[in-house]
Amino acid sequence: MKFNEYFKNIDENYLFAEVAKRAGDYSAANPDKKVLKLGIGDVTLPLAPAVIRALHDAVDEMARKETFKGYGPYEGYDFLRESIRAYYKDMGVDIDLGEIFVSDGAKSDLGNILDIFAKDNTVLVPDPVYPVYVDTNVMAGRKVIYAGANEFNGFLPIPDYSVKADVIYICSPNNPTGAAYSKEQLKEWVAYAKKVGAVILYDAAYECFIRGDGAARSIYSVEGAKECAIEFCSFSKMAGFTGTRCGYTVIPFALEKDGLSANKLWFRRQATKFNGVPYIVQRGAAAVFTEEGRKQIAENLDYYRCNAAIIAGCMDKLGIWYTGGKNSPYIWLKCPYGMGSWEFFDYLLNSAQVVGTPGAGFGKNGEGFFRLTAFGSREVTEEAVGRIEKMLNG
Amino acid sequence: MKFNEYFKNIDENYLFAEVAKRAGDYSAANPDKKVLKLGIGDVTLPLAPAVIRALHDAVDEMARKETFKGYGPYEGYDFLRESIRAYYKDMGVDIDLGEIFVSDGAKSDLGNILDIFAKDNTVLVPDPVYPVYVDTNVMAGRKVIYAGANEFNGFLPIPDYSVKADVIYICSPNNPTGAAYSKEQLKEWVAYAKKVGAVILYDAAYECFIRGDGAARSIYSVEGAKECAIEFCSFSKMAGFTGTRCGYTVIPFALEKDGLSANKLWFRRQATKFNGVPYIVQRGAAAVFTEEGRKQIAENLDYYRCNAAIIAGCMDKLGIWYTGGKNSPYIWLKCPYGMGSWEFFDYLLNSAQVVGTPGAGFGKNGEGFFRLTAFGSREVTEEAVGRIEKMLNG
Numbered sequence: 001m002k003f004n005e006y007f008k009n010i011d012e013n014y015l016f017a018e019v020a021k022r023a024g025d026y027s028a029a030n031p032d033k034k035v036l037k038l039g040i041g042d043v044t045l046p047l048a049p050a051v052i053r054a055l056h057d058a059v060d061e062m063a064r065k066e067t068f069k070g071y072g073p074y075e076g077y078d079f080l081r082e083s084i085r086a087y088y089k090d091m092g093v094d095i096d097l098g099e100i101f102v103s104d105g106a107k108s109d110l111g112n113i114l115d116i117f118a119k120d121n122t123v124l125v126p127d128p129v130y131p132v133y134v135d136t137n138v139m140a141g142r143k144v145i146y147a148g149a150n151e152f153n154g155f156l157p158i159p160d161y162s163v164k165a166d167v168i169y170i171c172s173p174n175n176p177t178g179a180a181y182s183k184e185q186l187k188e189w190v191a192y193a194k195k196v197g198a199v200i201l202y203d204a205a206y207e208c209f210i211r212g213d214g215a216a217r218s219i220y221s222v223e224g225a226k227e228c229a230i231e232f233c234s235f236s237k238m239a240g241f242t243g244t245r246c247g248y249t250v251i252p253f254a255l256e257k258d259g260l261s262a263n264k265l266w267f268r269r270q271a272t273k274f275n276g277v278p279y280i281v282q283r284g285a286a287a288v289f290t291e292e293g294r295k296q297i298a299e300n301l302d303y304y305r306c307n308a309a310i311i312a313g314c315m316d317k318l319g320i321w322y323t324g325g326k327n328s329p330y331i332w333l334k335c336p337y338g339m340g341s342w343e344f345f346d347y348l349l350n351s352a353q354v355v356g357t358p359g360a361g362f363g364k365n366g367e368g369f370f371r372l373t374a375f376g377s378r379e380v381t382e383e384a385v386g387r388i389e390k391m392l393n394g
Numbered sequence: 395m396k397f398n399e400y401f402k403n404i405d406e407n408y409l410f411a412e413v414a415k416r417a418g419d420y421s422a423a424n425p426d427k428k429v430l431k432l433g434i435g436d437v438t439l440p441l442a443p444a445v446i447r448a449l450h451d452a453v454d455e456m457a458r459k460e461t462f463k464g465y466g467p468y469e470g471y472d473f474l475r476e477s478i479r480a481y482y483k484d485m486g487v488d489i490d491l492g493e494i495f496v497s498d499g500a501k502s503d504l505g506n507i508l509d510i511f512a513k514d515n516t517v518l519v520p521d522p523v524y525p526v527y528v529d530t531n532v533m534a535g536r537k538v539i540y541a542g543a544n545e546f547n548g549f550l551p552i553p554d555y556s557v558k559a560d561v562i563y564i565c566s567p568n569n570p571t572g573a574a575y576s577k578e579q580l581k582e583w584v585a586y587a588k589k590v591g592a593v594i595l596y597d598a599a600y601e602c603f604i605r606g607d608g609a610a611r612s613i614y615s616v617e618g619a620k621e622c623a624i625e626f627c628s629f630s631k632m633a634g635f636t637g638t639r640c641g642y643t644v645i646p647f648a649l650e651k652d653g654l655s656a657n658k659l660w661f662r663r664q665a666t667k668f669n670g671v672p673y674i675v676q677r678g679a680a681a682v683f684t685e686e687g688r689k690q691i692a693e694n695l696d697y698y699r700c701n702a703a704i705i706a707g708c709m710d711k712l713g714i715w716y717t718g719g720k721n722s723p724y725i726w727l728k729c730p731y732g733m734g735s736w737e738f739f740d741y742l743l744n745s746a747q748v749v750g751t752p753g754a755g756f757g758k759n760g761e762g763f764f765r766l767t768a769f770g771s772r773e774v775t776e777e778a779v780g781r782i783e784k785m786l787n788g
Binding site: 001002003004005007008010042043044045046047049052055056059060062063064065068069070071072104105107108111112115116117118120121132135136139140166167197198199240242243244245257258260262265268269272273274275276277278279280281 | 395396397398399401402404436437438439440441443446449450453454456457458459462463464465466498499501502505506509510511512514515525526529530533534560561591592593634636637638639651652654656659662663666667668669670671672673674675
């Protein structure tokens with residue numbers, strides 16, 4: 001037996017472990033100092049009451065023989081897929097029920113989707129980037145190339161026709177940079193993908209943070225995208241499902257090549273290696289789309305948006321360059337005084353007792369940048385911003 | 395972009411679709427006849443009250459900010475892993491907490507585990523077999539060879555040292571044959587695996603049906619198995635979790651080769667392509683191991699066991715050769731009068747209005763055999779058995 005040797009090529013990602021270690025060391029040495037954490041990408045508000053009620057009802061269904069649910073459809077229950085279809089319709093995008101696959105989260109599907117692609121595809125990934133895109137491909141022995149995101153393109157790289165890519169990752173609004181593509185910019189990527197015969201894996205996990213100022217909520221808002229793009233979405237950030245696990249993936253029927261259909265390949269993959277999302281969880285997810293659920297979810301998102309605005313306002317006041325903060329829970333700032341990412345991390349921790357995430361951990365282009373998140377409580381966010389202002393105004 | 399062409403090599407499995415079609419056609423043509431289904435592999439009893447209570451409690455935790463759970467550990471919460479470790483300890487097997495990975499079901503892990511193995515491994519699979527073992531490997535471009543299970547070896551093949559295998563699948567108690575290996579027989583497989591340097595992927599999803607008559611509940615009851623085997627288990631049949639989705643996989647630290655550790659590779663795989671099982675579901679699964687939960691689960695299993703005994707008793711009375719029925723919810727019978735699998739399917743449907751599963755659908759050695767399941771209600775099982783006796787006694 002031989003293990004998969006490609007695992008040897010994955011970088012060990014010590015980013016969050018190193019962040020936790022430095023913060024822990026500081027607290028141990030300074031037990032009297034209160035450390036504020038704006039580094040995490042996890043939600044903190046509880047599930048909405050409408051979701052809680054749906055979960056309880058579904059649990060009760062599992063308690064009675066007449067309403068008990070065994071194996072469900074691999075692709076998810078129609079009641080949830082219908083709701084997802086209606087959600088897309090509301091944003092002006094028509095999708096067929098058969099194009100929607102309920103998943104246990106965008107991360108799983110973003111990794112597992114690679115099963116339907118051949119090994120010898122060249123993968124184009126933005127830098128900096130959510131580490132999963134790179135690691136899943138390196139594990140499978142694929143060649144990864146990078147599209148440079150930086151201050152000059154607002155961390156929104158545009159296609160380079162001199163580069164040949166087969167599989168292209170786009171995350172918008174982006175993790176970690178918070179930058180979001182407009183429909184016009186996505187048109188360029190769709191045109192490029194069609195020109196070079198590539199597929200776009202479009203990670204829309206943060207779509208719910210977008211508010212109508214030109215940023216695109218779905219790649220399918222671009223004409224022709226159904227022939228070249230798969231879209232991944234999640235209830236994690238939209239409805240606080242990080243520990244409840246549900247998402248969905250849209251694979252258009254039109255995405256075909258050499259007599260193979262991406263939709264059929266994925267259905268076969270899922271039928272063989274997956275048994276669906278818990279019935280209870282699917283009921284909870286469907287409640288997100290009810291009138292009551294939407295209202296409650298909107299309030300939660302506004303809470304995080306307000307935190308983001310508070311952090312962004314602080315950067316504006318200090319004259320610090322940043323992306324995100326508007327259509328995203330992330331603020332990606334340029335470290336002041338030309339500091340490196342880790343240098344600024346230590347400075348912020350030691351001077352203001354605030355923890356963030358060094359941009360260098362997301363790729364070489366992240367060096368010199370720093371990520372703050374809006375997922376903390378209002379109190380922590382306000383206090384942290386006050387300390388940062390004091391520190392930098394000094 | 396190129397799709398994964400290996401998908402073209404997977405047989406379309408029309409087994410259950412064909413079963414449903416023939417049963418549907420019969421019902422349409424004979425609307426007055428009551429058709430009894432003993433074909434399904436899905437449970438029918440609702441979740442145990444202890445599990446229901448734990449699920450409700452966990453839902454309530456998700457409703458409050460103080461007890462809300464976001465991202466959990468990739469490998470599962472310790473409260474559940476501790477319970478699983480104790481469950482193994484009760485059967486005389488010591489496992490470390492770090493060797494236990496909570497999953498969303500045995501099927502997912504049995505498929506996804508292949509990520510940690512190189513493509514050029516030869517895979518040995520019993521015939522007949524649960525189709526997932528073959529399909530997941532064919533999808534990945536691996537060579538699959540077969541170990542013949544048949545009437546003469548009681549559908550429990552033993553190792554053939556003239557065959558070189560790298561990855562070996564064993565399912566015991568078996569789906570579809572219901573046959574279960576004894577510890578002595580598993581010793582032979584462990585010895586073979588160590589001799590040829592293979593890994594055993596041991597599917598113990600039906601372990602809970604075993605009652606102390608020599609059949610092994612875990613491959614780790616065999617000395618040395620930790621150096622060559624991974625064990626997959628599930629709450630699906632044990633506690634009716636087919637629609638609730640939870641299982642666990644044991645990957646011993648001792649399973650190492652060429653400086654790579656299976657345990658570390660799997661952790662890296664899961665951290666990159668999985669975000670854990672819902673907190674709510676893990677709480678429900680943990681309740682299975684409480685004193686109250688164990689008692690309730692045992693009653694449910696006894697209900698299915700009794701169904702199995704009723705079907706097996708019918709076969710005994712009719713003098714029909716079969717495996718299973720004792721340590722398994724499946725009865726795998728030799729079709730009477732030398733009939734083929736599908737021939738017997740039609741005969742049973744037309745003469746007794748009973749639906750089962752033709753053995754030929756599980757591999758070529760399944761031809762001439764037939765699977766009945768114990769997952770129906772008592773009433774349906776008894777009525778079906780009465781009809782079968784009447785039909786074959788003539």
